[in-house]
Amino acid sequence: MDAAALWQRYQDWLYYHEGLGFYLDVSRVGFDDNFLQALQPKLDKAFKDLAALEAGAIANPDENRMVGHYWLRDPDRAPSPELKQGIIDTLEKIETFVQKIHSGEIHPPNAPKFTDLLSIGIGGSALGPEFVAEALAPDIPPLAIHFIDNTDPAGIDRTLSKLQNKLASTLVLVISKSGGTPEPRNGMIEVQQAFATQGLDFAKQAIATTGVGSNLDKTAQSQGWIETFPMEDWVGGRTSEMSAVGLLPAALQGIDIRAMLAGAKEMDIATRIPNLKSNPAALLALSWYYIGNGKGEKDMVILPYKDSLLLFSRYLQQLVMESLGKEKDLDGNIVHQGIAVYGNKGSTDQHAYVQQLREGVPNFFATFIEVLKDRQGKSPEIDPGITSGDYLSGFLQGTRKALYENDRQSITVTIPQVNPYTVGALIALYERAVTIYGFLVNVNAYHQPGVEAGKKAASEILDLQTKVVKLIQQEGKPMYLSQIAEKLSATQDTEAIYKIVRHLAANDRGITLHGNLGKPSSLTVSTT
Secondary structure: OOHHHHHHHHHHHOEEEOOOOEEEEOOOOOOOHHHHHHHHHHHHHHHHHHHHHHOOOEEEOOOOEEOOHHHHHOHHHOOOHHHHHHHHHHHHHHHHHHHHHHHOOOOOOOOOOOOEEEEEOOOHHHHHHHHHHHHHOOOOOOOEEEEEOOOOHHHHHHHHHHOOOOHHHEEEEEEOOOOOOHHHHHHHHHHHHHHHHOOOOHHHHEEEEEOOOOHHHHHHHHHOOOEEEEOOOOOOHHHOOOOHHHHHHHHHOOOOHHHHHHHHHHHHHHOOOOOHHHOHHHHHHHHHHHHOOOOOOOEEEEEEOOHHHOOHHHHHHHHHHHHHOEEEOOOOOEEEEOOOEEEOOOOHHHHOOHHHHHHOOOOEEEEEEEEOOOOOOOOOEEEOOEEHHHHHHHHHHHHHHHHHHOOOOEEEEEEOOOOHHHHHHHHHHHHHHHHHHHHHOOOOOOOOHHHHHHHHHHHHHHHHHHHHHHHHHHHOOOEEHHHHHHHOOOHHHHHHHHHHHHHHHHOOOOEEEEOOOOOHHHOEEEEO
C-alpha cells in the first residue's frame, strides 16, 4: 500500500474518544471489507451477549456465577438493589478505613502510624495491584507497598528482609477469595512467624480481602484482625482490580481510586456501543481475530513506551491467557483456543527482541502503548530542538514503521498521560476486548478448568510426599526408588517420588540420597 493510501486508511480507521483523550489505531492490521462483512453476524451476536452479561446472565455455568466487574464502576447497572448497595458500601468502607490509616487514628500497637503495606496474594489478586502500584503510586506514598505473590521461600525472605526494621509499622493485607489458595495462605503463615519472632501481634496489624464466610474471613474474625473487606463471588481474580482487591491497596498508597473507577466507567460506556467503528474494544477483538485467523495463531507482544507501564504486559498475560486459553468451546468441541502474550517496554526492547520481530519468525503482532505527555514540567533539550521524550516517540514510530515494512502487523493504543483515570480506562478496555473476542471464538472467558487441574495435581504431589516420608521413616533402612514406589502402589509415580526425595534432601529435611546422583534408578534413600 502506497503512502497516500496508508494515510487514508489511518484516517478511516482511527478511533478517538474526546473525554478520555484516547486513540486507537488499527490501520496496520490488514482486514478488508470482505472480512468485515463475513464477521458481522458474529460481531452482532457478541454485542448482544455482552449486553446480557452486564444485565446479570450466568457467565460461568460450572459455578452458577454471574460476571459483574462492570457494576463495580457503575453500581446503577447492578441487577439488584442489594448488589448495588453492597458495591457502594464497600467503596465507602474502603475510603473511611484508608482515611483512618493515613491519619493515624488506626495505628499499630508500637508505632504512631503505619508506614508500609505488605500485600499477600497470587494471580489476579497480585498482578493487578502490582501493575497499578508501578503505574500510579506517588514517589513518596503514605504507605510504601511490598508484595509476596508466590510461595518461593527465597522470595518471601527477600521481601521480609526489606521490612525487617519496619515490621512493627507494617500493615499486612491478605487477599484470597476462598482463603484456601496455597500461595497466599503460605505467605500469611510465614509472615505470622516473622511477626512472632519480633514479638509482634500479627492480628493487630492485619486486614483481609476475602469472600464473606470464607476460611480466611473466619480466621480474621476469630483472631481479631483490624478489618475485613468483601470479595464478591461474581468478581473473578483477573477482573478484580476495580473491587476491594485492587482499590484498597491503591487507596492506601494515595492513588485516586474514584478517578480509576471513572476512567473505567467512561471506557465501559464507549465499548457498549454496538457498532464496530465506534467501539474500541470491538476494534481490538476484531483485529486479534483477523491476525490470528480466529485461532490465536499469532502472539500478542505488548510494548508500552513508558516506564511506569512496565507491568502492563504481565497484567495482560493473565487477563488474556487465562480467559481465552481453552481446550473446548461452548459447544463442547475441541478447539485449543488462546492468544499468547508477552512484552516488556519500549525503547528497551528495541535493544532486545525487535530484531527478531522484524526479521525472524512472523508469529506475532505488536501492540504499542503510546503516552503523549512526556513528564510533569518542561524537558531539557538533548540535541538542538530535541528532548528525551522526542527520542522515545521517534523510537516508537520508527519501530512501528520498520515492522510494517516487513509485513508485521501492529496496533497502537494512545493515552494522553499515565494517571488513575487513563489506567482505569486501559484496564476496562482490555477486559471488554477479551470478553468480545471470547464471544467471537465461542469460548467461556470466565472459567479456568486448567488452573484448577494444576492445583489438584499439586495437591496430589504433596499427599504423595507425606506418604513417602512416612514410609522411609518406618522402614529405617535405605530403599531404592522402585521399592518405595512398589510399597506405596505408586509405580506410575516413580519420577515424582524421585523429585520429592531430591527436593527434601537438598533442603536438609531429614532425607539422604546415596549413590550416583546422575543415575536416579541406582540411588537409595534413607533418613538422615
